[in-house]
Amino acid sequence: MSEQQAETTTDYEPRIVAFLCKWCSSAGSDLAGVSRIQYPANATPITVPCTGSISPNYILSALKKGADGVLVSGCHIGDCHYIEGNFLARRKIHLVKELLGFVGVEQDRFRMSWVSAAEGAKYSQVIKDFVDDLRPLGPQTKVKADRS
Amino acid sequence: MINLQDIRDTARNMLAKNEVRGVIGYRRSTNGMLAEPVIITSPEQADELIWDPTCFHNLSLYLVEDRKFLAHTRAKSDKPIAIIAKGCDARSTVVLMQENYFERKDVYIIGASCEGTGVVDERKLARKGIVATNSAFDGDDFVFTTAQGEQRIPAREVMADRCLECREPFPKEHNIALGENKTGRQLEAPFTALKRFEELDPAARWEFWDRQFERCIRCFACRSVCPMCYCDECVVDSTSFPVTGQTTAEEKANRVRWVERSATRAENMTYHMTRVLHLAGRCVDCNECERVCPVNIPLRLLNNKMEREAREQFGYEPGASIGGPSLTASFLDTDPGKFIR
Numbered sequence: 001m002s003e004q005q006a007e008t009t010t011d012y013e014p015r016i017v018a019f020l021c022k023w024c025s026s027a028g029s030d031l032a033g034v035s036r037i038q039y040p041a042n043a044t045p046i047t048v049p050c051t052g053s054i055s056p057n058y059i060l061s062a063l064k065k066g067a068d069g070v071l072v073s074g075c076h077i078g079d080c081h082y083i084e085g086n087f088l089a090r091r092k093i094h095l096v097k098e099l100l101g102f103v104g105v106e107q108d109r110f111r112m113s114w115v116s117a118a119e120g121a122k123y124s125q126v127i128k129d130f131v132d133d134l135r136p137l138g139p140q141t142k143v144k145a146d147r148s
Numbered sequence: 149m150i151n152l153q154d155i156r157d158t159a160r161n162m163l164a165k166n167e168v169r170g171v172i173g174y175r176r177s178t179n180g181m182l183a184e185p186v187i188i189t190s191p192e193q194a195d196e197l198i199w200d201p202t203c204f205h206n207l208s209l210y211l212v213e214d215r216k217f218l219a220h221t222r223a224k225s226d227k228p229i230a231i232i233a234k235g236c237d238a239r240s241t242v243v244l245m246q247e248n249y250f251e252r253k254d255v256y257i258i259g260a261s262c263e264g265t266g267v268v269d270e271r272k273l274a275r276k277g278i279v280a281t282n283s284a285f286d287g288d289d290f291v292f293t294t295a296q297g298e299q300r301i302p303a304r305e306v307m308a309d310r311c312l313e314c315r316e317p318f319p320k321e322h323n324i325a326l327g328e329n330k331t332g333r334q335l336e337a338p339f340t341a342l343k344r345f346e347e348l349d350p351a352a353r354w355e356f357w358d359r360q361f362e363r364c365i366r367c368f369a370c371r372s373v374c375p376m377c378y379c380d381e382c383v384v385d386s387t388s389f390p391v392t393g394q395t396t397a398e399e400k401a402n403r404v405r406w407v408e409r410s411a412t413r414a415e416n417m418t419y420h421m422t423r424v425l426h427l428a429g430r431c432v433d434c435n436e437c438e439r440v441c442p443v444n445i446p447l448r449l450l451n452n453k454m455e456r457e458a459r460e461q462f463g464y465e466p467g468a469s470i471g472g473p474s475l476t477a478s479f480l481d482t483d484p485g486k487f488i489r
Contacts, residue, residue: 088476094461
């Protein structure tokens, strides 16, 4: 490991807030756990009933409270427990993503993925990729509230 | 050209026949040449009504106020209220009806076409140094009465940005319509201002919005003037948190506050982003929020961004039909999903 890499890995650990659908991604992360798949411990999972229930406020609030990245993960299209929740989420999340990009927040800070209950390996990969993408960006200071 | 007498006669007749409870229109304000919104309730007041280039307010806000007033006083309304609506006013009225805020029979829309001219932008007028006491439409020009006499200015030069880009100056939804239908006149391509801004790179965009959000004083003028911001409790207020004798300090401290009251950059940003997302697919680009902003934050850019996403990605046009689905409560199989991993 080069010196520069060592420095970035010790100085800064990105914190991810992961909103996981109760019916799939949450179980997927569970599967990754029970299968003993190694992945970074940077994500704080928050289980929600459905990705469609995620208000843009959750995402903005997470960023405001200092999350370096926000992940929204739900069921594959067509697999929603509530039939159409993830279709609605796809629209809403698209708007949030575009808006964040528009005001100049790095696009990589916000991510959405479809992870089913059987995809423990995919979940670990999503987190790994996300952490790798967040590292070069450094701490998120744009939306974070200054509480000093 | 709309004959002012037609507007007055229509209002007078309807009030005299007792067909409507009142007419929401414009009258001369005490502030120089500018118009101000008025609700007239008797036929004699009809002569107060005016129609000129300073009628830029979105009157559908007063439909919301009227309904809130009725609900508050528990009054029953068997008659509609009439509104003088430009293209944008009519569109926002349609959105309100689409959301079942009131029914079509509760409102009588007197459509007033903006024709080729639109309305003025006070700030553009001030930059030109025009201090007028009166203004009038005349073909593609505005005629201002100043101390030096009449001044004729091409409408394009002092017209509000939204009017330059307006796609629908004629109120499609109406009971009666006055003026010519000049839909499709488009003096500038839609989203011209937005495109210009988007050419900046993300760092420059952030620098810009960082400064803008820093300046916001959270007076909530944008929220107050917006006809779509009719929620009884706004997400930024949390006024319905019940504080009783039994409420502990911990409960008070830990209650959900999506946006804090302090006017700091991060809170302001969250407030504006929340508002923009709540208005996505509902904002009809009347641009009242930007007009009333005391610190001139270009809110139209944010709203336009959402409007264009809705239009280009989801094929959604706000205020198009009363019975249509709303943007965020509907979906298509063809919605973009490439960004999802």
